[in-house]
Amino acid sequence: MRIAEPSVAAVPPVEKQDLLKVLACGAVDDGKSTLLGRLMADAGLVPEDQMEAVAAASGEGGFDYALLLDGLSAEREQGITIDVAYRYFATARRSFIVVDAPGHEQFTRNMATGASACDVAVLLVDGRKGLLPQTRRHAAIATLMGIRDIVLAVNKMDLVGHDEQVFRAIVDAFRSHANSLGLVVHPIPVSAALGENVVHPAAAMPWYAGPPLLSLLETLAPVRPSCGSLRFPVQRVCRPNLDFRGYQGTVAGGRVRRGDTVVALPGGQPSRITRIVTFDGDLEEAGVGEAVTLVLDREIEAGRGTVFACPENPPAAVDHLVARLVWLSDMPLATGRELLMRLGNDLVPCRITALRNRLDIVRLVEDPATMLETNDIGTASIATARPVVVERYDDNRSLGSFLLIDRLTNQTLAAGMVMEAVNAAANVYWQNFDTETADRPTARRQKPAILWLTGPSGAGKSTVANALERRLTAAGCHAYVLDGDNVRHGLNRDLGFSPPERAENVRRLAEVAHILADAGLIAIVAAIAPYARDRANARALARDVPFYEIFVDTPLDVCAARDPKGLYRRARQGLVENFTGVGSPYEPPEAPDLRLDGSSETPEQEADRILALLVTKGHILAA
Amino acid sequence: MLEAEAIHILRETEAVFRRPVLLYSIGKDSSVLLHLARKAFYPGPIPFKVVHVDTTWKFREMIAFRDEQARALGLDLVVHTNEEGLAAGLSPVTHGAGLYTHAMKTVALRQVLDRLGADAAIGGARRDEEKSRAKERIFSVRAPGHRWDPKMQRPEPWGLANTQLVEGETMRVFPLSNWTEHDVWAYIRAEAIPVVPLYFARERPVVRRGDNLIMVDDDRLPLEPGEVPQMMRVRFRTLGCYPLTAAIRSDAETLDAVIAELHGTRRSERAGRLIDGERSESIEAKKMEGYF
Numbered sequence: 072m073r074i075a076e077p078s079v080a081a082v083p084p085v086e087k088q089d090l091l092k093v094l095a096c097g098a099v100d101d102g103k104s105t106l107l108g109r110l111m112a113d114a115g116l117v118p119e120d121q122m123e124a125v126a127a128a129s130g131e132g133g134f135d136y137a138l139l140l141d142g143l144s145a146e147r148e149q150g151i152t153i154d155v156a157y158r159y160f161a162t163a164r165r166s167f168i169v170v171d172a173p174g175h176e177q178f179t180r181n182m183a184t185g186a187s188a189c190d191v192a193v194l195l196v197d198g199r200k201g202l203l204p205q206t207r208r209h210a211a212i213a214t215l216m217g218i219r220d221i222v223l224a225v226n227k228m229d230l231v232g233h234d235e236q237v238f239r240a241i242v243d244a245f246r247s248h249a250n251s252l253g254l255v256v257h258p259i260p261v262s263a264a265l266g267e268n269v270v271h272p273a274a275a276m277p278w279y280a281g282p283p284l285l286s287l288l289e290t291l292a293p294v295r296p297s298c299g300s301l302r303f304p305v306q307r308v309c310r311p312n313l314d315f316r317g318y319q320g321t322v323a324g325g326r327v328r329r330g331d332t333v334v335a336l337p338g339g340q341p342s343r344i345t346r347i348v349t350f351d352g353d354l355e356e357a358g359v360g361e362a363v364t365l366v367l368d369r370e371i372e373a374g375r376g377t378v379f380a381c382p383e384n385p386p387a388a389v390d391h392l393v394a395r396l397v398w399l400s401d402m403p404l405a406t407g408r409e410l411l412m413r414l415g416n417d418l419v420p421c422r423i424t425a426l427r428n429r430l431d432i433v434r435l436v437e438d439p440a441t442m443l444e445t446n447d448i449g450t451a452s453i454a455t456a457r458p459v460v461v462e463r464y465d466d467n468r469s470l471g472s473f474l475l476i477d478r479l480t481n482q483t484l485a486a487g488m489v490m491e492a493v494n495a496a497a498n499v500y501w502q503n504f505d506t507e508t509a510d511r512p513t514a515r516r517q518k519p520a521i522l523w524l525t526g527p528s529g530a531g532k533s534t535v536a537n538a539l540e541r542r543l544t545a546a547g548c549h550a551y552v553l554d555g556d557n558v559r560h561g562l563n564r565d566l567g568f569s570p571p572e573r574a575e576n577v578r579r580l581a582e583v584a585h586i587l588a589d590a591g592l593i594a595i596v597a598a599i600a601p602y603a604r605d606r607a608n609a610r611a612l613a614r615d616v617p618f619y620e621i622f623v624d625t626p627l628d629v630c631a632a633r634d635p636k637g638l639y640r641r642a643r644q645g646l647v648e649n650f651t652g653v654g655s656p657y658e659p660p661e662a663p664d665l666r667l668d669g670s671s672e673t674p675e676q677e678a679d680r681i682l683a684l685l686v687t688k689g690h691i692l693a694a
Numbered sequence: 695m696l697e698a699e700a701i702h703i704l705r706e707t708e709a710v711f712r713r714p715v716l717l718y719s720i721g722k723d724s725s726v727l728l729h730l731a732r733k734a735f736y737p738g739p740i741p742f743k744v745v746h747v748d749t750t751w752k753f754r755e756m757i758a759f760r761d762e763q764a765r766a767l768g769l770d771l772v773v774h775t776n777e778e779g780l781a782a783g784l785s786p787v788t789h790g791a792g793l794y795t796h797a798m799k800t801v802a803l804r805q806v807l808d809r810l811g812a813d814a815a816i817g818g819a820r821r822d823e824e825k826s827r828a829k830e831r832i833f834s835v836r837a838p839g840h841r842w843d844p845k846m847q848r849p850e851p852w853g854l855a856n857t858q859l860v861e862g863e864t865m866r867v868f869p870l871s872n873w874t875e876h877d878v879w880a881y882i883r884a885e886a887i888p889v890v891p892l893y894f895a896r897e898r899p900v901v902r903r904g905d906n907l908i909m910v911d912d913d914r915l916p917l918e919p920g921e922v923p924q925m926m927r928v929r930f931r932t933l934g935c936y937p938l939t940a941a942i943r944s945d946a947e948t949l950d951a952v953i954a955e956l957h958g959t960r961r962s963e964r965a966g967r968l969i970d971g972e973r974s975e976s977i978e979a980k981k982m983e984g985y986f
Contacts, residue, residue: 118959154844156828157821159874168872180849187851216851306702307709311738319734321702350733362701364736375709399849413854416709472852481858486851 089165091293094186094213096172097195098205102226106195106263106284107158107171108136113270114285116160136263140171154178155185164289172209179446180399182209183486186216187472190293193222193284198231198260201241204433207248211432214252215395215448215488217468220291221249222257224284228276229262235278251435257291259284301325301333302386302470303379304415304460309364317348317364318373320416323469325381327365328356333379335371337388337458342367376417378460378470386470386492388458393427393491394473395464397448400484402477404443404451410484412455414473420456421475427451443485450490457547464488517548518690519588521581521613522681523596525606525660526623527652528638529630531669531677532597535623538678539595548691551587553580555598568649574605581609588616593690601657617688621681622660625669627652696877697730699853700869703832704734707814707867708741710857714814714867715743715807718771720756721933722889723818723870726878728767729887730869731816744769745806745815749798751786751935753911759890774806786937787916795938804840807864814865822874823963831855832871838862875963876956883949892930893952895944899923906940932963 097103111117117139129135140156158169172178172185186192192213196206210221223245231237242258249256259268260279267273268283281287302324309317327333331344346366347354357363365379373379380386398404404423412421429440429449443449464471475485522539524532536552543550555576559566563579566572577600587594600606610618630652631639642650649655665684667677685691707714716731718724731740746760764771776784779797786794807815821828831847833855839862848856859865870878882889900907901921908915910923915937917923928941929952946955 154829159822184849184851350736360695362698483856
C-alpha cells in the first residue's frame, strides 16, 4: 500500500485570508468523494494517521481516496454519500470550505441545502457516461440557489483514453444547458483516481492548456454579499440595566454608521443610531456580516424580528409573498395547512394559499401542479398571519430566504426563496386563521362589519376613518378605509356629482365594502353620501354584513370654516357645481347608529367611540 | 467572519431557547467559546449557566484553571459528576475506556441537562475534528433521552435553523462548527485568551504505552511492572481525562511555537484521544447515545 507523499506543503493560512465556499456535486458514482479525497491528499492536507487508517481500510483495488470523506457508517455500508459534509482546508492562496453534497436523486434536498451557502460549484461528470439527468438537475439547483460559476470536471478521463473529443462533446452539450441557466462554465478534464489535473497538471492530456482544479479554485471570485442598503434584523434586545438598551444582531445589508437615521420595520418608526457597541469598543460603522449592538436615540417599539433599515430604501413588510420552494420533507405539500415560517429572525404562522407550478429541473420548464413531494421544486403563494419584512432573494439573501416548518412535528418542510413580496394587507385575510393557537393575539379575532361615515365635506370623516384604521391595525385587527375622494380617482373616475351619479357612486362603494367585509375585513367607508335613500340602499347592499351608519355631525359653518380642500370657497365662487351644502342638499340621517359631534370631539375621541361601538356589538374583543 | 458567525449563533441560542447552558470542557475550544459568549452578550453578562461534567479524572491543572476562570469571569458554574458511577468506583484504568466514558461522560451529561431542565446545550465541537462531525448541524436536535439520529437531522440552508422543539427534545448547539484547529489557535493568540498550561511544552512525568505517552498526573495511575515515569518535554494537543489522553513530545512552550508546530504536523488532532479509535465510526456511535 502506497501512502501518497505530500506534494504540496500544508501552508499556514494567513489571518483574514479570503474564503471560497465550494459545492461539490454530480451524479452518484461519478467519483466525487474520490476527487475530493485526492484533492486534499495531493495538496498535502490529510494528516498521516488518517491516511494510514484509510490505507488499512482500503480493499484490493488500492488506496481508496473516497474513504477519507464518507463520514457516517450508513454511508460506508452503502458506499454512497447521504448527508452534506463540510471539509476545511487552506492553501497559501486562500481558505476553502468544501461542501460535499450527495449525488443520489433522493438526496436532492441535501444538495440544495449545501448549495445555499456556496460561491461556486464543482460539478462532476463521468467521461464514459456524459451528461446524466442528475447532472442537469444539479446544475439547475445550483443556479436556483444563486451560484453563477460552475467548474465542469469531466472525470475518469483515463478510462476514455484521455480523448479530447470525448471531453469536447460533453463540454459542448453542457454549455447549451448552462447558457439557458445563465451560468459561467469552467471545464476541466480530470482523473481523480490517477490525480490528473487535480492538484498537478496531466502529462497524458497535453491538449488541455488550462489550470488544474486546485489552481482554478484559487482564482475564482466569491459571490459578494448584498452591499446595497442597510438591513439590520434584530436578534435580541440587550438590557443589562436600566441605563442601557441595545439591539443585537448581524448586519444583513449595506452599512450602519453612527448618526444614521433608520426606520424600524414593520411600522416604520424612525430613530437615530447613537452607538455601535462591541466588546472591543464602539465602532463608527459596521458592514455586512458584522455582529454588533446598536443603541438608538429614543425608545421605540422593536424586538426580535424587527428590521432596522435605511429610510430611503426600506424593504417591504408584507403578509403575502410568492416564493420558490425546495421541498425537503417526506410530508407532501398541502395547501391551507397551518405552518410556521422562519424568515430572518422572525417566526410567523403562515399558509401556502396556492401552488402555482412545479419546476421540471431537467427540462427547465414549469408545469402546472397540485402538489410537491420530497426533492420537488415549485412556486407557491404564501400568506402570513402578520406582516414580515422581506426582500427578493436576488436582492438580499438574508431577508429573501426562509424555512417552512410543520407545527405538529416540527419537521422542516421546505426551503424558500422570495420571488415577489405582495403588499396584500387590504385583500388577503382569512377569518379563523390560527384562532386555536396560543401565540395568536386574541385581539385579531374580529367579526367583519361595514362602518359608513357620512357627513358634509370637511366634517372630518377621512380624519376619523384614518384614526380608526390605525387604532384597529394596532390592535391586531384588519381594517381598510374606502375614501370617497380617493375612489373617485380610480374606480369611480367616470362619475360626476349629479344625483344619479351620486347614487351610482354610493352603490359601488357599498358593493366594494361588502366584498371587503366578505373577505373578513372591517370596512370603513368615508363618503358624504348626502341622500338618505342612497344610504338606505347601501345598507341593503350590505346583505348579511352588519352595517353601521355613523353620522359625523359637524355643523356646516364649522365645515366651511375648516374648508381643508378649499372647496367651500370655490363653490361659493361658483367654481364647483352640485357641492353639498352649497349648491346641493345634505340630508342628515334621522336615526344613525352613532352620532359624532365633529365640532367638540377630537378625531381620537371619535375613534374611541366607534371602537366602543365595535366592542359592544361583538366585532372586536378590545382595542 | 468566524467570530461574527459564532456570536450570531450564541445570541440566537439565548433568544430562542428557554434554558440554554454552555458546556465547558476546560479545553482550548471551551476557552474560545467562553470568550465569544462574553463578546456576544456584552455589555450584559453571559446569560446562562456554565456546566462542567467532571469525571474526577481530569488533569489537576485543568480543574485549577476551571476554578480560576470561574472566579475571574464571574461564571455561574455548575459542576456535575455521575455520583452513582463514582460510588461504583468506575475508573478508566480498571473498567476500560468504553464503559467509563459512557457512564462518566455521556450519562453524566444527560443527568445534568435533565436536572437543570436545559433545552439547549452549547458545545465547542468543530466539524474538522473528525469525519462524522463533518456532517453535524450547527443546531442539532436530540430526541427525548438525548439520542442523536443522524438521519433525522434538520437541513440548515442559508444557515437558517429550525429551532422548534417538542416536549422532551433538546438541542445541541455548536457555534465553532466552521472553525479549524488552526483558527482556534490563531484566535487564542489574537485575543490573548487564557488556556490550560498543559497545551504548552514542559518537563512532565510520563510513561510510554504502545505509541502513546501517558502523563502520570497523580498516584491513581497504576504502573505496570517495570514501568518508571520519566521526565519528558511534552504537551497536549487535546485535553480529556488524563489516562485517556496522550501527550506529544514537543518543545513548543509559547503560543507562537504551538501554532508553528501545528503547521508542520502530520498527525490529526484527535489522534491523542484513546477512546476515539476503538472503531472508526466510534464518535458517531457515542453521539447516538448522547455524547457530545
